[in-house]
Amino acid sequence: MTVLLSFIAGVMGLLLGSFAGAQVWRLRARQLAHDKAAGEEYDTSEYKRLHGLMGQKTSEDRSRCLSCGHTLAWYDLIPLVSWVSTRGKCRYCKQPIGLLEPLIELGTASVFGLFTYMWIASSGLQAFGLILLLLWLAAFVMLIILFVYDLKWFLLPDVIMFPLIGLSLVISLMSITLFSNATLGEIASTTTSVAILGGLYLILWLVSKGAWVGFGDVKLGVALGLLLMDWKLALLTLFLANLIGTLVVLPGLLSGKLSRKAQVPFGPFLILGFFISLTAGHWILDGYMAFTQWLSTVLLML
């Protein structure tokens, strides 16, 4: 039963991943229009391309090929299957679609399947629990959109960020009041978790006047803190985000491909760190505790 439901969640993840991928491009077109209207610098060729493809009101909600603008038929929009059947190329203009779309679909499917499996394995199948699970899955879709958007354009759009903070608050409040005894300790741990993830970035943002981290990272920190509801996991998320960030950036810095001043989006590292903490955090912390205990006994024997 658990496996079947996780599989269904995985298929749902494929469909919502496909939706998330399309949403990223719609948001981008909207952002460019906003930048243009506000008189800010914007990429004119990208604007023309995206608006040429998406601007027509009549077909705004139909997906189009980003290269040739051909309206896509239903059989072009089946997650993964369409991509594999045309070997990653547009059926009409034969331009490569890129790996991003299928990766978003696979990523969402894996997150949905894994999280659902862990959820049901740990809390069973209660009606309230399933509602909460669906809210979590919605939060993951928003996080995936933010992940891709920040990775590509170094920005965490508010159109997604504010609903995510609202949803995280609902998840947090529901978890504390409906599923546990709402002890002072839990409330304090959640508050501290938000203070650690949001507060640290707020300080960094204030001190550097926005040079080291963007205000989007502060807002993301608040949302992730609310979702984690645990100050230890919040600390672990920070640690993992920095570790992953260093591992990704260091080879580029050492080989000279990346200049010291290169812009690096921090959102994706934070979201990755969050997901690892959320799913494996307790094991990592237990392992770490066991390791320090073992280390101290070894040191005492010497």
Ligand SMILES: [Zn+2]
């Ligand atoms: Zn095409």
